[in-house]
Amino acid sequence: MVLKLIKRKLKLNYRKKKWPGLIEAYRKYLPVSSKTPIVSLQEGNTPLILSEKLSEIIGNNTKVFLKYDGLNPTGSFKDRGMTMAISKAKEEGCEAVICASTGNTSAAAAAYAAKGGLKSFVLIPDGFVAQGKLAQALMYGAEVISIKDNFDKALEIVRELSEQFPITLVNSVNPYRIEGQKTAAFEIVDDLKFSPDWLCIPMGNAGNITAYWKGFKEYSQKNKKLILPKMMGFQSSGSAPLVENIIVKNPDTIATAIRIGNPVNREKAKLVKKESKGDFQSVTDTEIISAYKILASEGVFCEPASAASVAGLIKNKNRIKKESTIVCVLTGNGLKDPDCAIKNNDAIFTKNVEPDIKNISEKLGF
Numbered sequence: 394m395v396l397k398l399i400k401r402k403l404k405l406n407y408r409k410k411k412w413p414g415l416i417e418a419y420r421k422y423l424p425v426s427s428k429t430p431i432v433s434l435q436e437g438n439t440p441l442i443l444s445e446k447l448s449e450i451i452g453n454n455t456k457v458f459l460k461y462d463g464l465n466p467t468g469s470f471k472d473r474g475m476t477m478a479i480s481k482a483k484e485e486g487c488e489a490v491i492c493a494s495t496g497n498t499s500a501a502a503a504a505y506a507a508k509g510g511l512k513s514f515v516l517i518p519d520g521f522v523a524q525g526k527l528a529q530a531l532m533y534g535a536e537v538i539s540i541k542d543n544f545d546k547a548l549e550i551v552r553e554l555s556e557q558f559p560i561t562l563v564n565s566v567n568p569y570r571i572e573g574q575k576t577a578a579f580e581i582v583d584d585l586k587f588s589p590d591w592l593c594i595p596m597g598n599a600g601n602i603t604a605y606w607k608g609f610k611e612y613s614q615k616n617k618k619l620i621l622p623k624m625m626g627f628q629s630s631g632s633a634p635l636v637e638n639i640i641v642k643n644p645d646t647i648a649t650a651i652r653i654g655n656p657v658n659r660e661k662a663k664l665v666k667k668e669s670k671g672d673f674q675s676v677t678d679t680e681i682i683s684a685y686k687i688l689a690s691e692g693v694f695c696e697p698a699s700a701a702s703v704a705g706l707i708k709n710k711n712r713i714k715k716e717s718t719i720v721c722v723l724t725g726n727g728l729k730d731p732d733c734a735i736k737n738n739d740a741i742f743t744k745n746v747e748p749d750i751k752n753i754s755e756k757l758g759f
């Protein structure tokens with residue numbers, strides 16, 4: 394009876410802690426005031442999942458955690474930046490926003506603009522945006538234009554448009570995006586009670602790695618004992634401008650979210666690498682798909698770009714000190730890119746089978 398009551402109370406307490414969205418949760422770390430109209434879909438507070446499988450692959454008593462940011466309202470970490478960017482745009486009296494996107498930025502911009510009552514415009518590279526992301530932008534009511542060129546060109550165009558016309562740019566050159574995204578680092582420290590030894594993260598424009606590092610640094614000012622992680626950024630070998638320190642004219646990778654040849658946050662990313670004593674490396678598409686499958690085999694479905702963080706971790710297996718704690722950031726949800734999953738899996742899928750018990754039980758091996 395008493396036990397039952399205690400159990401019930403615990404349950405109630407869990408429910409009572411209703412998550413208010415990341416701006417309310419981390420308000421004192423963010424550039425908002427009582428005048429800022431908060432546009433939120435209760436983003437943030439995503440799970441930090443212990444991966445037994447990856448911990449075993451790395452060995453040496455290492456613990457590998459997955460920051461599953463694909464569980465944000467529109468299915469990627471972009472929501473963290475967008476709640477800030479759209480709230481501030483609204484505060485400044487803006488009525489429309491614009492972005493270039495490989496898909497997830499447009500989904501998040503369209504959703505938060507819709508929530509905030511703003512108009513959104515989106516420029517995407519024709520043929521290189523995953524189906525789920527395009528569906529979202531269209532459903533949330535963005536006006537979408539696909540151009541016969543890549544992301545880098547699209548960004549160049551929207552930057553110019555936002556200078557000429559009264560529209561706010563919400564790509565990661567918008568400083569409020571970084572502010573919102575840094576809260577993911579706060580959540581990791583809140584969950585672990587310390588920071589990881591390594592943070593493994595995919596890089597496209599390198600806004601997210603910049604944001605995480607800012608987050609870890611700001612939290613360490615509050616908690617002096619916090620030892621900062623090494624920031625390990627990964628790109629696909631067909632699209633690795635930060636690893637090779639060049640501009641890639643025709644970036645090419647299955648991981649469309651990081652198919653970027655000229656990252657806008659290049660200089661900031663270099664500084665992150667230097668300050669954190671981290672490293673930037675590339676992984677092949679084959680390694681990305683292999684990591685993508687390992688994750689799914691443990692029940693975690695992310696998009697290919699996100700799996701680059703895990704592919705990178707596996708590549709560095711022999712460099713990892715024993716008893717390390719590692720966090721891999723899974724930036725987007727696997728449902729975003731169903732085509733990739735359907736083309737790249739090892740499942741047994743028998744089609745066009747006669748609906749006959751005997752026939753089917755034989756196929757199942759009984």
Ligand SMILES: *Cc1c(COP(=O)(O)O)cnc(C)c1O
Binds near residue numbers: 696
């Ligand atoms: C945007 C995005 C990235 C890259 O993030 P940057 O901040 O551009 O480095 C990685 N993965 C997914 C799923 C994304 O949507």
